[in-house]
Amino acid sequence: MARPVVRSRAGVVVRAVALAVALVAGLAPAASAATPACRVKNPTQDTWYATSTGAALTRAIAAANPGDRLNVFGRCRGSFSIDKNLRIFGSTNRLAPTVLDGVGGGGVLFVNERVTVSLTRLTITGGNATVRVGGGIQHGGLLTLNRYSAVTRNTAAYGGGILSVNTLTLNHTTVSGNVPDDCLCS
Numbered sequence: 001m002a003r004p005v006v007r008s009r010a011g012v013v014v015r016a017v018a019l020a021v022a023l024v025a026g027l028a029p030a031a032s033a034a035t036p037a038c039r040v041k042n043p044t045q046d047t048w049y050a051t052s053t054g055a056a057l058t059r060a061i062a063a064a065n066p067g068d069r070l071n072v073f074g075r076c077r078g079s080f081s082i083d084k085n086l087r088i089f090g091s092t093n094r095l096a097p098t099v100l101d102g103v104g105g106g107g108v109l110f111v112n113e114r115v116t117v118s119l120t121r122l123t124i125t126g127g128n129a130t131v132r133v134g135g136g137i138q139h140g141g142l143l144t145l146n147r148y149s150a151v152t153r154n155t156a157a158y159g160g161g162i163l164s165v166n167t168l169t170l171n172h173t174t175v176s177g178n179v180p181d182d183c184l185c186s
Helices: 002-027 055-063
Strands: 038-042 047-051 069-073 075-077 080-082 086-089 098-101 109-111 116-120 122-125 128-133 137-139 142-146 149-152 155-158 162-164 168-170 173-176 183-185
Touching: 038 055, 038 075, 047 055, 055 069, 055 080, 069 098, 116 122, 128 137, 142 149
Parallel strands: 069 086, 075 098, 080 109, 086 116, 098 122, 109 137, 116 142, 122 149, 128 155, 137 162, 142 168, 149 173, 162 183
Antiparallel strands: 038 047, 038 069
């Protein structure tokens, strides 16, 4: 009769050890954690866009009406052009910031003339416009960067971080680590 009890305890111990290993493995960071996909919600129109690249943001900007709000999540890769008045918000989770990443293929964000754009909680990085200007942001409209936005690690011939030829307002925003200069502002 004692023999089945020993087997039962051994089985419980083995299962407990297996559960502990599984829990520890689940808590450990993945060696190659996937970068969150670029997702955009337009709450004004109640529409969602999602891709593993920046196409979601490009499509959301194209479909937006002037004055719309876009909520952006994840890492959007590419160059983005804004030709209408928009309010663009990144994630409120500071551990998972929203990133607009030029991936070294030119400028990241272009804000056309005669438009008013506000960016909140976005990181603009990876712009490489070495034969042009405005590696991170090039704008001719009215641009405001708000709360915890950052323009960093961009490169251009002039205005590595920002080339501003109109009104630029920075509220609780970091502009640093851009080459050759952080802001070429008029």
